[in-house]
Amino acid sequence: MCIRDRYNSLLFSLITKFFGNELNKKEAVPDWLYDLLNTLNAKVSEGKSIREIVNETHYTHGRLCVLFKQYMGCTLISYLTNVRIEHAKMLMRDESMNILEISSKVGYNSLSHFIKLFHAHTGMTPKDYRNEKHELI
16 A cells, blocks of 8 residues: 555544544435545645535535535535645655645645644644644654
8 A cells, every 4th residue: 555545544534533423413424425535535635626626526516515514514615624734734744845835735826825724723833833743753
């Protein structure tokens, strides 16, 4: 199993665990949702937008968002943002990549927007996160 496959598997299990309580409260999760979650987790490393991901399904953007919230208990954008931030945190271990490259790799075209979202999710800037994690290693 390659590193990317292991990463995708780990990320999927973490996110499923994170949203597990919500999943258990809802009716049985359909196969298409598991396929979508796998797609979201895999495509984040390709920097695909929500629009590009939605276009790969047979649902309209609005319908997909309604169904996603119904089954997951969160919005599609909040889920994808969490996936992107977690992926960015993993990429920060590789010090050969700068923050701009990381933000672009996880799907953000605006560095300032990425920094704002990263700070909102972690309580620190990407630079501070990288420095703190570097000191712990």
